[in-house]
Amino acid sequence: MNQFTFYNPVKLVFGKESLEQLNDMVKAYSNGNKVLLTYGGGSIKKTGLYDEVMEKLSDFEVFELAGIEPNPRVETVRKGVEIVKAHDIDFIVAVGGGSVIDGTKLIAAASKYDGDAWDIVTRKAQVNDAVPFGTVLTLSATGSEMNSGSVITNWETNEKLGWGSPLVFPKFSLLNPEVLYTLPEHQTVNGIIDSMSHLLEQYFNEADNTEVQDQMISGVLKTVMKTGPIAVKDPKNYEARETLMLSSTVALNGFLRLGYVGDWATHNLEHAVSAVYDIAHGAGLAILFPEWMRYVSKQSPARFVKFAEDVFNVEASLSDEDKINYAIDELQNFWTSLGAKQKLSDYGVNAEDLEAFADKTLIYGPFGNFYKLQREDILAIYKAAL
Amino acid sequence: MNQFTFYNPVKLVFGKESLEQLNDMVKAYSNGNKVLLTYGGGSIKKTGLYDEVMEKLSDFEVFELAGIEPNPRVETVRKGVEIVKAHDIDFIVAVGGGSVIDGTKLIAAASKYDGDAWDIVTRKAQVNDAVPFGTVLTLSATGSEMNSGSVITNWETNEKLGWGSPLVFPKFSLLNPEVLYTLPEHQTVNGIIDSMSHLLEQYFNEADNTEVQDQMISGVLKTVMKTGPIAVKDPKNYEARETLMLSSTVALNGFLRLGYVGDWATHNLEHAVSAVYDIAHGAGLAILFPEWMRYVSKQSPARFVKFAEDVFNVEASLSDEDKINYAIDELQNFWTSLGAKQKLSDYGVNAEDLEAFADKTLIYGPFGNFYKLQREDILAIYKAAL
Numbered sequence: 180m181n182q183f184t185f186y187n188p189v190k191l192v193f194g195k196e197s198l199e200q201l202n203d204m205v206k207a208y209s210n211g212n213k214v215l216l217t218y219g220g221g222s223i224k225k226t227g228l229y230d231e232v233m234e235k236l237s238d239f240e241v242f243e244l245a246g247i248e249p250n251p252r253v254e255t256v257r258k259g260v261e262i263v264k265a266h267d268i269d270f271i272v273a274v275g276g277g278s279v280i281d282g283t284k285l286i287a288a289a290s291k292y293d294g295d296a297w298d299i300v301t302r303k304a305q306v307n308d309a310v311p312f313g314t315v316l317t318l319s320a321t322g323s324e325m326n327s328g329s330v331i332t333n334w335e336t337n338e339k340l341g342w343g344s345p346l347v348f349p350k351f352s353l354l355n356p357e358v359l360y361t362l363p364e365h366q367t368v369n370g371i372i373d374s375m376s377h378l379l380e381q382y383f384n385e386a387d388n389t390e391v392q393d394q395m396i397s398g399v400l401k402t403v404m405k406t407g408p409i410a411v412k413d414p415k416n417y418e419a420r421e422t423l424m425l426s427s428t429v430a431l432n433g434f435l436r437l438g439y440v441g442d443w444a445t446h447n448l449e450h451a452v453s454a455v456y457d458i459a460h461g462a463g464l465a466i467l468f469p470e471w472m473r474y475v476s477k478q479s480p481a482r483f484v485k486f487a488e489d490v491f492n493v494e495a496s497l498s499d500e501d502k503i504n505y506a507i508d509e510l511q512n513f514w515t516s517l518g519a520k521q522k523l524s525d526y527g528v529n530a531e532d533l534e535a536f537a538d539k540t541l542i543y544g545p546f547g548n549f550y551k552l553q554r555e556d557i558l559a560i561y562k563a564a565l
Numbered sequence: 566m567n568q569f570t571f572y573n574p575v576k577l578v579f580g581k582e583s584l585e586q587l588n589d590m591v592k593a594y595s596n597g598n599k600v601l602l603t604y605g606g607g608s609i610k611k612t613g614l615y616d617e618v619m620e621k622l623s624d625f626e627v628f629e630l631a632g633i634e635p636n637p638r639v640e641t642v643r644k645g646v647e648i649v650k651a652h653d654i655d656f657i658v659a660v661g662g663g664s665v666i667d668g669t670k671l672i673a674a675a676s677k678y679d680g681d682a683w684d685i686v687t688r689k690a691q692v693n694d695a696v697p698f699g700t701v702l703t704l705s706a707t708g709s710e711m712n713s714g715s716v717i718t719n720w721e722t723n724e725k726l727g728w729g730s731p732l733v734f735p736k737f738s739l740l741n742p743e744v745l746y747t748l749p750e751h752q753t754v755n756g757i758i759d760s761m762s763h764l765l766e767q768y769f770n771e772a773d774n775t776e777v778q779d780q781m782i783s784g785v786l787k788t789v790m791k792t793g794p795i796a797v798k799d800p801k802n803y804e805a806r807e808t809l810m811l812s813s814t815v816a817l818n819g820f821l822r823l824g825y826v827g828d829w830a831t832h833n834l835e836h837a838v839s840a841v842y843d844i845a846h847g848a849g850l851a852i853l854f855p856e857w858m859r860y861v862s863k864q865s866p867a868r869f870v871k872f873a874e875d876v877f878n879v880e881a882s883l884s885d886e887d888k889i890n891y892a893i894d895e896l897q898n899f900w901t902s903l904g905a906k907q908k909l910s911d912y913g914v915n916a917e918d919l920e921a922f923a924d925k926t927l928i929y930g931p932f933g934n935f936y937k938l939q940r941e942d943i944l945a946i947y948k949a950a951l
Contacts (some may be wrong), residue, residue: 180807181580182578182579182580182581182583183578184576184577184578185576185579186574186575188572188574189572190570190571191571191572192570193568193569193570193571193824194566194824195568196568197568388804388807390791390792390808391784391785391788391808391811393784394781394783394784394785394788395780395781395784397780397784398777398779398780398784399777399780402780406776418773421774422774422777425824429781434820437579437811438579438580
């Protein structure tokens with residue numbers, strides 16, 4: 180492994196009664212009594228969670244920013260910053276999934292900056308301070324509740340960029356698996372694919388001697404594959420929701436990524452597609468990851484053989500090639516069994532789109548830390564996925 | 566799993582060059598320029614680490630407390646507290662293994678308390694503040710470098726007690742696997758057994774639905790069993806040292822113990838023996854853990870069958886009893902292959918001692934969170950281990 184620094188100060192509160200701690204937690208981390216509540220499209224009002232949260236926050240003066248969208252936009256963040264600055268807000272409570280939390284991270288940092296929020300995303304401005312915030316998670320997928328990263332979209336410049344700072348770790352995150360009971364099935368499935376993809380991006384890394392991490396990642400992957408179908412079939416199965424919720428937090432809180440970065444090429448391939456077509460992130464990954472694996476395993480097979488052994492318990496008597504093919508097919512079949520599609524054309528993507536996708540992925544040059552993709556590699560993967 | 570709160574703000578710096586960050590780290594976390602350096606019996610002077618540390622601390626006024634003993638004593642801690650109070654020390658740097666770090670944790674807390682340090686260990690006094698401290702790890706075993714627990718011995722009252730507080734997490738811990746190259750073989754072996762025992766204590770827990778954690782623990786256990794013999798045979802094998810060092814930190818930093826406490830009966834059984842006989846903690850655990858497993862698996866077999874499947878890949882065709890016996894024998898044979906003894910009598914323990922050991926373990930009543938041991942259980946295990 181490479182030299183690394185691990186640091187993650189988020190207080191993770193997990194269980195059916197976690198929301199009970201909201202009042203105490205905000206008091207512990209806030210220097211005043213003005214709270215901004217951020218959330219998304221309003222599903223928390225239908226489920227009753229909004230009322231519960233407001234009741235727990237009754238000791239505070241609560242301001243609201245509703246409507247943080249999936250793929251949170253910098254325009255919405257700017258509205259949040261305005262509220263924080265106008266009212267001298269002391270603390271932010273984000274109630275939602277990864278998008279609401281990602282947007283809130285930028286509100287927190289930009290509220291302590293004099294210029295425009297987008298400067299922080301583009302690294303024109305450094306983060307030197309942030310308004311403290313905590314989260315109440317309603318959708319399990321991105322891991323944003325326990326990390327310091329954020330992805331923000333700017334429709335003026337047509338960019339979707341990631342940024343991060345140790346100053347935007349949530350102070351706390353409250354996770355109650357029961358809030359997942361009411362998720363639509365496709366969101367449960369996409370959450371499973373998304374968290375598995377985070378584990379895969381990390382498993383295929385640029386370091387050597389990562390056996391501890393490989394085994395932990397494989398263990399979580401196997402658990403998600405065993406548990407996912409239970410939650411899809413029986414959405415109110417507490418144990419399954421509990422296992423999946425914890426898995427997706429663990430999948431991207433940095434603890435399984437000790438001493439390396441991970442590949443992350445497939446995420447870039449996917450973003451280029453979903454920036455144009457209306458494909459959910461998880462659905463796009465389910466199509467692209469197997470093709471990335473088929474292509475890259477031909478160039479650099481050893482790691483894929485180990486993957487087949489670690490995660491799929493392949494028969495030792497098989498050839499390396501058969502082991503790899505078996506593992507990739509099993510992975511894809513698993514996602515298909517949950518309802519994921521296998522081809523980009525199922526979403527209306529055409530062969531003519533592929534060059535434009537490749538252009539978009541290459542804005543910052545060839546990418547992928549395990550295997551660097553050049554233009555011809557990218558096009559080959561897209562073609563196979565079409 | 567049970568409801569839980571996970572919080573671990575330690576900054577873990579891992580790799581060959583980690584010591585390079587000492588100066589910056591102390592500056593980041595200290596409010597002044599007076600540092601107390603704590604260490605053990607002086608092996609760091611022989612290895613040259615002392616000189617390196619002093620050089621990195623040349624911007625600071627450094628005071629010293631040498632001689633923190635294995636099983637750190639409250640008398641020594643009191644000396645440290647005196648130095649901190651007399652000189653208004655701003656920061657403590659602990660250079661050593663678990664004992665030095667455990668002692669330092671109590672110095673840090675007791676220096677902000679008006680009464681005697683032992684009050685904190687016995688919970689007579691609450692920890693409300695602590696002098697910030699960081700660590701440079703020289704021996705990989707206890708995991709103290711990334712948790713907030715500490716075990717202190719008081720020879721006046723003949724007690725060895727654990728305590729902890731979120732205020733005594735190290736601010737940082739610097740881990741360089743190369744410092745382990747010069748360890749005597751028995752310390753390497755005991756470190757392996759100690760960290761495996763931490764994993765086992767957690768695997769045998771009182772909660773249900775802990776598949777994510779089970780798989781992560783099993784993964785780390787299997788990795789340690791694969792890697793341990795390499796480090797014993799080839800002490801300067803960097804990759805093996807790296808893997809074991811990371812494993813033992815991970816084994817007890819709380820991250821594999823999400824939603825449960827773990828059993829911890831065997832640790833209590835062992836402390837009673839090593840309080841009287843000169844047996845290293847790891848050596849005692851290697852004898853007692855298999856006998857605890859043989860005894861408790863007869864009372865509560867299901868978890869042991871799962872253990873055999875998760876860690877030892879036992880053949881599915883075996884009976885539950887055979888699976889359990891196979892796994893326990895394999896575990897014990899592994900430790901024996903590293904040089905561990907199998908019987909307490911190998912260390913001079915007599916049958917007449919066993920009642921006194923049992924008395925000692927029962928000071929706070931029956932114990933063990935996975936399976937509560939009563940007096941007759943305890944004696945049966947000790948007899949089998951004799």
